[in-house]
Amino acid sequence: MEKIKSLADLKKKREDLQSGIKLREQGDNIEEMIQVKVAMATCGIASGAKQVMDILINELNKRNIPAVVTQTGCMGYCYAEPTVEVKKPGQEPIVFGYVTPEKAEELVTKYIINNEILEGVIPVNYESIEDK
Amino acid sequence: MATYKYHVLICGGTGCRASQSNKIIDNFKRLLKENGLEKEVQVVETGCFGFCEKGPIVKILPDNTFYIEVKPEDVEEIINEHVIKGRKVQRLLYVDPKTSEHKADSKHMGFYKKQLRIALRNAGFINPENIDEYIARDGYKALATVLEQNDPQATIDIIKKSGLRGRGGGGFPTGLKWEIASKNAADQKYMICNADEGDPGAFMDRSILEGDPHSVIEAMAIGGFCIGATKGLIYIRAEYPLAIERLKVAIGQAREYGLLGKNIFESGFDFDIDIRYGAGAFVCGEETALIHSMEGFRGEPTFKPPFPAQEGYLKKPSNVNNVETFANIPVIINKGWEWFSSIGTEKSKGTKVFALAGQINNVGLIEVPMGITLREVIYEIGGGIKNGKKFKAVQTGGPSGGCLTEKFLDTPIDYDNLLAAGSMMGSGGMIIMDETSCMVSVAKFYLEFTVEESCGKCTPCRIGNKRLYETLEKITNGNGTLEDLDLLRNLSTVIKDTALCGLGQTSPNPVLSTIDNFYDEYLAHVVDKKCPAGQCKALKRYVIDPDNCIGCTACARACPVGAIKGEKKLPHEITQSLCIKCGTCYEKCKFNAIKIQ
Ligand SMILES: Cc1cc2nc3c(=O)[nH]c(=O)nc-3n(C[C@H](O)[C@H](O)[C@H](O)COP(=O)(O)O)c2cc1C
Ligand code: SF4
Numbered sequence A: 001m002e003k004i005k006s007l008a009d010l011k012k013k014r015e016d017l018q019s020g021i022k023l024r025e026q027g028d029n030i031e032e033m034i035q036v037k038v039a040m041a042t043c044g045i046a047s048g049a050k051q052v053m054d055i056l057i058n059e060l061n062k063r064n065i066p067a068v069v070t071q072t073g074c075m076g077y078c079y080a081e082p083t084v085e086v087k088k089p090g091q092e093p094i095v096f097g098y099v100t101p102e103k104a105e106e107l108v109t110k111y112i113i114n115n116e117i118l119e120g121v122i123p124v125n126y127e128s129i130e131d132k
Numbered sequence B: 001m002a003t004y005k006y007h008v009l010i011c012g013g014t015g016c017r018a019s020q021s022n023k024i025i026d027n028f029k030r031l032l033k034e035n036g037l038e039k040e041v042q043v044v045e046t047g048c049f050g051f052c053e054k055g056p057i058v059k060i061l062p063d064n065t066f067y068i069e070v071k072p073e074d075v076e077e078i079i080n081e082h083v084i085k086g087r088k089v090q091r092l093l094y095v096d097p098k099t100s101e102h103k104a105d106s107k108h109m110g111f112y113k114k115q116l117r118i119a120l121r122n123a124g125f126i127n128p129e130n131i132d133e134y135i136a137r138d139g140y141k142a143l144a145t146v147l148e149q150n151d152p153q154a155t156i157d158i159i160k161k162s163g164l165r166g167r168g169g170g171g172f173p174t175g176l177k178w179e180i181a182s183k184n185a186a187d188q189k190y191m192i193c194n195a196d197e198g199d200p201g202a203f204m205d206r207s208i209l210e211g212d213p214h215s216v217i218e219a220m221a222i223g224g225f226c227i228g229a230t231k232g233l234i235y236i237r238a239e240y241p242l243a244i245e246r247l248k249v250a251i252g253q254a255r256e257y258g259l260l261g262k263n264i265f266e267s268g269f270d271f272d273i274d275i276r277y278g279a280g281a282f283v284c285g286e287e288t289a290l291i292h293s294m295e296g297f298r299g300e301p302t303f304k305p306p307f308p309a310q311e312g313y314l315k316k317p318s319n320v321n322n323v324e325t326f327a328n329i330p331v332i333i334n335k336g337w338e339w340f341s342s343i344g345t346e347k348s349k350g351t352k353v354f355a356l357a358g359q360i361n362n363v364g365l366i367e368v369p370m371g372i373t374l375r376e377v378i379y380e381i382g383g384g385i386k387n388g389k390k391f392k393a394v395q396t397g398g399p400s401g402g403c404l405t406e407k408f409l410d411t412p413i414d415y416d417n418l419l420a421a422g423s424m425m426g427s428g429g430m431i432i433m434d435e436t437s438c439m440v441s442v443a444k445f446y447l448e449f450t451v452e453e454s455c456g457k458c459t460p461c462r463i464g465n466k467r468l469y470e471t472l473e474k475i476t477n478g479n480g481t482l483e484d485l486d487l488l489r490n491l492s493t494v495i496k497d498t499a500l501c502g503l504g505q506t507s508p509n510p511v512l513s514t515i516d517n518f519y520d521e522y523l524a525h526v527v528d529k530k531c532p533a534g535q536c537k538a539l540k541r542y543v544i545d546p547d548n549c550i551g552c553t554a555c556a557r558a559c560p561v562g563a564i565k566g567e568k569k570l571p572h573e574i575t576q577s578l579c580i581k582c583g584t585c586y587e588k589c590k591f592n593a594i595k596i597q
């Protein structure tokens, strides 16, 4: 792998990453895809997040839906694990709580395909450092 | 197939429910149906928005309109104007008191969001196993800036001026700590990260390491540069396998990019990190014990001075910081000390991560600016007490902290206020208790933990805490006396004054704070031999009310120890000396004749 040797190198890398150039070069445009994040810290995994992630990937693949599914850390909503964030192109992300394996399938068939929101939406009530 | 054009999200939190959010939902469903829109607009009840004082809240997607103080009769207007004509209902929007502007979008209503995520900025956002995602979010920019500037003291000054204090419990100013370590000359120094996290109920540090390991790695390198250390060590308990795995992946990726190793950013600065495993002893979180444990010795504390900055790992100057402390560093460098110090209270800057647990609806991890009140944390972020019960106390600071009561609900949370209130910030565990918790038992729980975890090196802690525990046990068993309460107080003070390390010096705090705040409850245990919360089994008495008892014999037949005697059709009686308080008779009696005293 190429080393990052200076602040300028790092800046360039960051800009490339932010504008998704790397992904576009590979033929995908991440901004036009559905982005799914599964919270996979100890709390999430303990309540079945791994299985949920597998189901999401399978269901999306089965239906040929262009989406990227990634893992992330704890979103903080331990009471509602497993939690999954879905961002549709051009829309605000929505966080769904209590995504059991059955609900994972519904998340694909109902929300992702049919735009029907499932119960267990968690309103995001924190500020990030970008807003402040 | 029809798909929804709009989504109406309605807050179903306790506060909004109380102000008729149910009725609002019903009205939406009914009116949408009447207008033939039920296939185009979906109505969804959500968790709490955390803005209860302006509830009920209605949010409309996809345009993110945020309506406040909505009444059931406003629904018609929202449907007619917003849903049908696409015009926002101005009078229901939030009005910014400063500019008198109507704010439609919750994104621009930062003030209402009680939480601010600095240390948790990336947790739940990036893929922790992909360094590129960290870099895309300004990762390693702070390290590059610091190395480019090449002035350790200037960076130390930034941290000093930011007002950042250690998040591991003590609250020592981080910049000052770095300055001291930087001034002690040596051929080798060490930058150590304390990821031992042993408080019962605490998992803040684990979440940071699992969700954003690079933020800690980057900060350790910055700290290493400032104090002149080329080696970093992370001491983490072996019970955190996922955090360890992610750290290893992250360290590997950082090395591949040349962000760890030799000549980082071609600045001439070398820095690399090793992981050391702890066996999960609470006392090993104490910095001197931690260092001895890493050296391969028994995890026992030693007297300070010498402080780690003078004589630490392998007798070389070392600097120990907590995981969360580190996670704040890159942001302070990137956004400036002025920004950081504008958040929080006069003497406690920035935010604190808390792990909410106990009898609270939204158990989880939160990050709030210092100075927020307990009431906001418990009721607005935490969603209030479970099952509508009454709040009784909140425990902060773990085994070193204390219990705060209702009268502290409006106290701004910071290091100094919590100390003054008889508790402490600690590492961030926050356990909420409702009216069914017995405070003597709570103190006993923590003492049991301390007795188990005391390393045994010094007498006050090894023997004193055991005596405290035994005395508490005596009280919960109903054998306590008033003298015992004095004994608890005196012994606590002696232990605090004479124990060698922080563990012993703070272990009596749960006892003292519960005696101070719940003296009546202690009195009830020792004088009336009653446990007001009904938790202490030994103090429960099952008795039969002769007026209600018809002598059906059901209870006598069910009692496993034959403690109930009586003639058929005559009132029965429980022999207290035989009763084992199993409660079987209480469940069997159909005539409400058995009472708990
Ligand atoms: C009994 C005991 C346990 C401790 N456990 C921890 C711990 O788990 N994590 C931690 O960061 N600090 C812990 N500390 C505090 C450390 O000794 C030390 O003050 C801290 O790691 C310094 O980092 P900070 O200045 O960034 O807070 C503990 C202290 C005592 C007395
Ligand atoms: S106070 Fe307790 S834990 Fe600390 S050195 Fe003494 S015996 Fe060990």
Ligand code: SF4
Pocket: B544, B548, B549, B550, B551, B552, B553, B554, B555, B556, B571, B572, B588, B589, B590, B591, B592, B593, B594
């Ligand atoms: S079950 Fe109730 S009513 Fe029957 S004998 Fe026991 S106390 Fe009396």
